[in-house]
Amino acid sequence: MSQSWNPVLITEPTDEAIRAARGAYETMLVAILDAMLERYERDRRYHFIDTKLNLITGEDFAPGDDPARDFKSKRVVFGWIQGRGLESLAGHARWLADCAILDDDGKRDRIGRLREMMADVLACMEARRLRNHGRVTFMMTTDGQPLGISDQGTLESIKLDPDTRGYGDMFYAKGLYAAAHYLGLEEKMGEAEAYFRAVIEAVETGAFATDQQPFDPRNKVRPVPGRRAQGPHMIGLFGISLVAGATGSAEWLDRGCRFIERILAHHVVHKPAGALVPYDFVEAIGEDCMPWVDGDGAILCDPGHALECVGAMARFLHVARELGTPRVPDSLVAECRRIVPRLLVHVFRLAYNNSAGGICKTYDLASRKPQNDDMPWWSLPETIRSAALLLHLFPDLDNAAAVRQVLADSSNAFLTRYVNPAVHLMTYQTRNSRGEPIDVIPGTPDADPGYHTGLAIIDFLRCYGPSTPRAPEAHA
Numbered sequence: 001m002s003q004s005w006n007p008v009l010i011t012e013p014t015d016e017a018i019r020a021a022r023g024a025y026e027t028m029l030v031a032i033l034d035a036m037l038e039r040y041e042r043d044r045r046y047h048f049i050d051t052k053l054n055l056i057t058g059e060d061f062a063p064g065d066d067p068a069r070d071f072k073s074k075r076v077v078f079g080w081i082q083g084r085g086l087e088s089l090a091g092h093a094r095w096l097a098d099c100a101i102l103d104d105d106g107k108r109d110r111i112g113r114l115r116e117m118m119a120d121v122l123a124c125m126e127a128r129r130l131r132n133h134g135r136v137t138f139m140m141t142t143d144g145q146p147l148g149i150s151d152q153g154t155l156e157s158i159k160l161d162p163d164t165r166g167y168g169d170m171f172y173a174k175g176l177y178a179a180a181h182y183l184g185l186e187e188k189m190g191e192a193e194a195y196f197r198a199v200i201e202a203v204e205t206g207a208f209a210t211d212q213q214p215f216d217p218r219n220k221v222r223p224v225p226g227r228r229a230q231g232p233h234m235i236g237l238f239g240i241s242l243v244a245g246a247t248g249s250a251e252w253l254d255r256g257c258r259f260i261e262r263i264l265a266h267h268v269v270h271k272p273a274g275a276l277v278p279y280d281f282v283e284a285i286g287e288d289c290m291p292w293v294d295g296d297g298a299i300l301c302d303p304g305h306a307l308e309c310v311g312a313m314a315r316f317l318h319v320a321r322e323l324g325t326p327r328v329p330d331s332l333v334a335e336c337r338r339i340v341p342r343l344l345v346h347v348f349r350l351a352y353n354n355s356a357g358g359i360c361k362t363y364d365l366a367s368r369k370p371q372n373d374d375m376p377w378w379s380l381p382e383t384i385r386s387a388a389l390l391l392h393l394f395p396d397l398d399n400a401a402a403v404r405q406v407l408a409d410s411s412n413a414f415l416t417r418y419v420n421p422a423v424h425l426m427t428y429q430t431r432n433s434r435g436e437p438i439d440v441i442p443g444t445p446d447a448d449p450g451y452h453t454g455l456a457i458i459d460f461l462r463c464y465g466p467s468t469p470r471a472p473e474a475h476a
Contacts, residue, residue, distance in 0.1 A: 088449050138167065177193060199236070230266075344406060374432055
């Protein structure tokens with residue numbers, strides 16, 4: 001389905017020029033939301049969020065001839081997508097009240113449909129979680145049997161390790177909490193908070209292990225003994241902000257501070273060391289808390305993760321400020337103010353492909369060049385969110401112009417090179433270093449359910465309102 005699309009370029013890094021792009025983003029958000037609603041409503045017997053379509057051609061993923069290799073069709077459900085999707089649906093439902101391009105009838109209609117869809121998906125996923133003793137994993141059958149990918153590339157049934165938690169748990173616990181909170185399901189909110197607490201405790205005790213399965217040989221996602229990535233702390237921090245904003249609980253505010261302190265201490269480079277320079281961001285550390293060095297001598301930065309992590313830290317500080325809590329030390333806020341905006345600009349400049357308009361997947365800090373020069377879509381909206389939150393949080397930054405330029409460059413690349421007008425204004429998942437859309441799966445074959453392309457942009461829109469900017473909602 002082709003959409004009318006008029007992307008707005010930010011031709012100069014000023015607040016006025018940035019604010020002028022709001023209409024294009026609202027058009028994109030509504031188009032993607034409508035597509036998700038329509039896909040759900042055309043097959044209500046499925047009971048899951050359906051973003052199973054090719055983002056280059058727009059064609060649905062049809063069942064493959066070989067079920068053992070069919071990970072794209074409706075035979076396989078991605079727990080990541082359902083969890084992210086529930087959080088997205090709740091966030092979009094809250095945002096619709098502010099949407100300037102819809103009338104009141106259009107807003108009410110979509111909110112009603114969103115509530116029905118959320119309640120159905122939540123109930124369906126909760127039944128699958130019950131089957132798995134309170135757990136959700138990366139991928140599963142429609143009846144909830146956990147799945148993995150064998151070394152031969154075939155689907156296989158797996159058993160979940162009862163002593164660990166993974167990203168499937170984290171994304172779903174966040175999504176369950178957001179949807180239950182929006183729907184007013186207090187008992188389910190309590191269950192979700194307890195579930196999320198168990199995930200965060202696993203992160204803090206070292207009992208967290210990635211459950212992501214590999215679809216791209218250049219994106220090495222299987223866990224490596226002794227290698228500790230920053231991802232669980234970053235994504236956990238977004239969830240902490242969600243729960244802290246809804247509860248105001250000292251427990252979650254204290255945990256958020258600890259997560260930020262750990263990221264700044266162990267993943268941000270502060271002093272030159274060998275090839276490393278200040279504001280480099282190390283994706284993983286070893287058990288000795290030193291930068292993880294791969295067998296080929298590479299020290300990897302995932303620039304998208306680094307830039308997304310800026311948004312996670314800034315969002316938590318926003319939530320704490322809105323709550324009026326004294327539990328975030330002034331010294332931590334000052335440290336974030338000094339380091340994080342420079343981190344954003346530094347990593348973006350390292351990783352941004354100016355000619356093709358995108359951010360490379362991995363950058364080797366040892367050789368100072370990209371290792372995987374493919375450019376996934378999600379890092380751009382996350383960078384837009386991060387820059388907007390920083391500018392709203394610290395309006396008098398001494399490098400504010402550079403942060404606004406990062407926002408402008410990211411927005412221009414995203415709107416003009418990733419959004420596909422022929423496919424519901426959804427975005428190409430991956431482009432190569434020449435800027436060509438390629439059929440490479442960065443995470444799941446399912447399209448983003450308005451998580452990166454939705455929730456990140458909603459935060460941006462709240463910071464750059466039509467007149468007076470305001471903070472993002474703590475519970476969005």
